Amino acid sequence: MDNKKFSGIFVPRASFYLWVIFILAVVITVLDWRVSVPCYLLLAALVYYNFRSNYVRQKEITKYIENLTLNIDTATKDTLLNFPMPLVVIELDGTIIWYNSSFRKIFEGQQLFERTIGSFAEELHPENLISDRTNISKETVINGRHYSVLGNIVKIDEKSSSNEYILLLYLIDNTELVEVRKLYRDERASIGIIIIDNYDDLMQSLEDSNRPQMLAEIEKKVAHWVGFTGGVLKKFERDKYLLIFEHKYLKEFENKKFDILDSVKEINLGNRIPVTLSLGLGINGKTMAENFHFAAASIDIALGRGGDQVVIKDGESFSFFGGKTREMEKRTRVKARVIAYALRELIEQSSGVMIMGHENVDIDVLGAAMGLYRIACGRKKDTNIVLEYSNPTIDAIMTKIQNDGEYENLFIGRAEALNKVNTRTLLIIVDTHRAAFTECPQLLNYTDQIVVIDHHRKGADFIQDAVLTYQETYASSTCEMVTEILQYVEENPGLRPLEVEALYAGIVIDTKNFTFKTGVRTFEAASYLRRQGVDTFTVKQLFQNDLKTYTSISNVVRDAEIINDRIALSVCASNVKSAQLIAAQAADQLLSLSGIAAAFVLSTAGATVFISGRSFGDINVQVILEKLGGGGHFTVAGTQIEGISVEEAKEKLKYAIINYIDSLSGSEKQ
Incomplete structure (x- = not known):
């Protein structure tokens, strides 16, 4: 230099x-x-x-x-005059001041000069193109053809101090590319797995001579349903079918609300239970193998939600159709026995056991946890229940547990649990299958041994890496499921009175005194606990309300708003003590009113709005509250929404209810 x-x-x-x-x-x-x-x-x-x-x-x-x-x-x-692509010059208000011959051909026969471009193509108006950018890029459709619109803003005279600008727009015709892309998307293979729900119970309800005819009728209806797609339907097990079809036909299936679910219910060959199907679909995977894995995951969720529905997995998202009938109770206890043996082996191989339920623990969580605590103690394992704090729902029984010297150091907080957990700790999740809903979600990251025991209908965000999952939607409660497990772990589990009371209380509360979701096995579980010495009167005393609480419940019922003549909606005042408990009990009380088929009550705690939903089963409160991030069952469901007011939550709930009612009306018309 x-x-x-x-x-x-x-x-x-x-x-x-x-x-x-x-x-x-x-x-x-x-x-x-x-x-x-x-x-x-x-x-x-x-x-x-x-x-x-x-x-x-x-x-x-x-x-x-x-x-x-x-x-x-x-x-x-x-170049401008003979530019091969359509080119137009417009002012900032959209007025056309110049264009080439290629642009004129797009709007053949129309007067273009001195007219705004928005009158021909609204998407090309400068207001829709400019967003604090000098370079413009947008996709649009004009006269049935697809164009990529490119352009930039130009100052008329660089030497002038005036701020006068024009827009130069170039239109690139990519119609063929769009059509090829659509053809590729339409012709991709979608894969489905169809399962006959409760195949064994269905066959047992038929005469021997009618069983082959039943299978033939089911196959005939399914084959007719998929016939227009030209796809492949292949039976690969006695109750399972593989379906392969082009993606373009999925939209028609969705428009018809997968009417095969209703069609098979019309089959009547003397069967005492209706025929129901579950269908899992996998779409938009990178390979057919990935679509098959998507379909397998979808069918697991469909069965976990009670069957009689369609679940579609598209990448990480799920879509749900159907699910209008209640779960059919499974009378066999084979699965409960297998789970009991597997759970016993996992406990014996672990260094310790931690039991955790969902946040805002209820009596079903506590009862199931106490039953599992007794199983783990029988294997001589150090066992803890993760519970940060009590709440009015469980205060009464928690007081009795804490006053009993047998359960000293049983409950640990989140911080202590995180310090104590290791990779060999067996973490048992009860009454929820969603990691985000648990008492301490971080715990799941510190152990490889996770067991899930739950009775809720399966959601899309379930815990996927569990070594053992026992999820039965027909069960009334998690306490019922744990009671069955107790009977197979060992002949005499040595249940203490408080543990029996907690298990029985969980069943009583979740069944509303044996009126909701109560099957034969529910009574059998209650009978077993009665033989173990449960005092039903003592359990009833645990949930008696005082006069102030009863008055608060009555006020919520009094202020209820009726939607669609069948659905009650009310709000629990924010200054009421134990608002969530009162909301749940008020929802139960609203169902006792004549003509009410479902009830929703909102309550608040800090910046969180809680919604309790109840129904007799005609209206699926789970589907309604799933739209708001919640879940549950046909008859009992709930959700919580962060960061909004109770009025905003109420409007969201009304919108979800109206959408649900409209979907029912649409399916009835079809």
Whole structure:
């Protein structure tokens, strides 16, 4: 770099030489002025020549630049006029001021000049194109053809101080690309797995001679349902079918609400229970194998939600259809026995056991946890129940447990649990299958041994890495499921009175005194607990309300709003103590009113709004509250919404209810 600076000194320059001559002339003048006269004449001639040469050279350069600019302007104009793609120049208000022949062909026969481009294509109006950007990029459809719109904002005169701009828009016709993309998407293979729900119970309800005919009728209806797709339907097990069809037919299935679910219910060959199907679909996977895995995951969720429905897995998202009938109770206890043996082995192999339910623990969680605590103690394992704090729902029984010296150090908080857990700790999740809903979600990250025992209908965000999952939607409560497990773990589990009371209380509360979701096995579980010495009167006393609580419940019932003549909606006042408990009991009370088929009660705790939903089963409160991030059963469901007011939550709930009612009306019309 320095060498270049110094070398520049020695580059010949005319002005440099003229100054040298001038200095020499001055020196000569000092010596002899007569001799200097010719020098000054020569210097004057050289100066004149230098200025003349510079003038001519500058003129030639200017002429060259002007010619070059003219050539560029001519080329630019020619390019704009003969540009192969549609090109239009518009003002910022959308007025068309110039366009080429390709653009005119798009709107053949229409007057374009001095009209706004929005009158021809609303999406091309500057308001819809400009969003704090100088470069414009947008997709649009004009006269049935697809265009990519590119452009930029140009200032009319860069030298002018005025802020006048125009827009140059280029339209690239990519209709063929869009059609090819659509064809590719439509022709991709979608894979489904169809299962006959309760196949064994269905066959047992038929005469031997009617069983082959029943299967033939089911296959006939399913084959007719998928026939228009030209897809493949293949039976690969006695009660399972594999379905492969092109993706473009999925929309028609959805528009018809997967009417095969209702169609198979019409089959009547003397069967005492209706025929129901579950269908799991996998779509938009990278490969057919991935779609098959999606379908398998979908069918697991469909069965976990009680069957008689369709679940579609598209990447990480799920869609649900159907699920309008209640779960059919499974009379066999084979699965309960298998789970009991597997659970016993997992407990014996663990370094310790932690039991955790959902946040805001209820009596079903506590009862199930107490039953599992007794199983783990029977295997001589250090066992804890993760519980950060009590709440009015369980305060009465928690007081009895804490006053009993047998259960000292049984309950631990979240921080202590995180310090104590290790990879060999067996973590048992009860009464929920969603990691985010648990008492301490972080615990799931610190152990590889996770067991899930739950009776709720399966949601999309279930715990996927559990080593053992026992999820039965037909069960009335988690306490019922744990009671069955207790009977198979060992002949005499040694249940203490408080543990029996907690298990029985969980069943009583979740069944509303054996009126909701109560099956044969519910009574059998209650009978077993009665044989273990449960005092039913003592359990009843645990849930007696005082006068103030009863008055609060009555106020909620009094202020209820009726929607669609069948659904009650009310709000529990924020200043009421134990608002969540009162909301749940008020929802139960609202169902006792004549003509009410479902009830929802909202309550608040801090910045969280809680919603309790109850029904007799005609209205699926689970589907309604799933739209608000909750879940549960046909008859009992709940949700919680963060960061909004109770009025906003009420409006969201009303919208979900109306959508549900509209979907029922739509399916009835079809």
